[in-house]
Amino acid sequence: MPRPAELVVSYRKIIMYYRIIDNDIKVCLSVPSFSEDLFDLTNRNRKHLKEWLPWLDTIMRPEDTKAFIELQLQRFSRQEAIHQTIFYKTEIAGVLGFNKIDNTNKIGHLGYWLGKDFTGNGIMTKCVKDLIELGFEEVELQRIDIRCAVGNMKSRAIPERLSFENEGIIKRAEKVYNKYNDHVIYGLIK
Numbered sequence: 001m002p003r004p005a006e007l008v009v010s011y012r013k014i015i016m017y018y019r020i021i022d023n024d025i026k027v028c029l030s031v032p033s034f035s036e037d038l039f040d041l042t043n044r045n046r047k048h049l050k051e052w053l054p055w056l057d058t059i060m061r062p063e064d065t066k067a068f069i070e071l072q073l074q075r076f077s078r079q080e081a082i083h084q085t086i087f088y089k090t091e092i093a094g095v096l097g098f099n100k101i102d103n104t105n106k107i108g109h110l111g112y113w114l115g116k117d118f119t120g121n122g123i124m125t126k127c128v129k130d131l132i133e134l135g136f137e138e139v140e141l142q143r144i145d146i147r148c149a150v151g152n153m154k155s156r157a158i159p160e161r162l163s164f165e166n167e168g169i170i171k172r173a174e175k176v177y178n179k180y181n182d183h184v185i186y187g188l189i190k
Ligand SMILES: CC(C)(COP(=O)(O)OP(=O)(O)OC[C@H]1O[C@@H](n2cnc3c(N)ncnc32)[C@H](O)[C@@H]1OP(=O)(O)O)[C@@H](O)C(=O)NCCC(=O)NCCS
Pocket: 048, 049, 052, 053, 112, 113, 114, 115, 118, 119, 120, 121, 122, 123, 124, 125, 126, 147, 148, 149, 152, 154, 155, 157, 158
């Protein structure tokens, strides 16, 4: 079995990759063939995800997930973003990636979500740890940025477990349906 880092030879040339996280968890660059299963997971978890994520009303059909993945692949080819799907055993469990790569300043903005049934087992912490390695080693970032709503303690626990620094709060950073959330900024420097 190749080491995970060896699977991404050069992220600028790659069209598909996967990384082995452990015996049960694998992450793959998101491709359109994942659309139906990823949409199903999203659809089953609307209530869980709507608490903190603002985009649920834009994903109403499998075609919406497919269009989103296609857009992310275009952005990947321009080195603007990386969107990965998480597999737990044979099932799609969630996603994570760099929502935005700032190539001028070598900063990756990292985001994630899991279906509720897959939470509580350390899956996301392990996947974020791997994405940090990919970001610093393959994408050559010098900083990784995670922003969490102040009240989203499950999300905040991930950068805190992985030794990110809490750099402070920005107020009214994001509209989530009918209210604006303040964000905590977490930073990790290479
Ligand atoms: C944010 C989110 C991904 C966190 O999920 P999570 O399951 O708590 O995170 P992890 O997969 O890293 O699991 C951590 C949990 O597993 C436990 N765990 C078990 N084994 C572990 C291991 N080897 N390593 C780390 N944690 C482990 C931890 O104790 C923790 O449980 P606890 O919260 O009861 O203490 C999830 O709550 C979610 O998708 N929320 C909705 C969307 C969202 O908020 N996205 C983020 C926006 S900023």
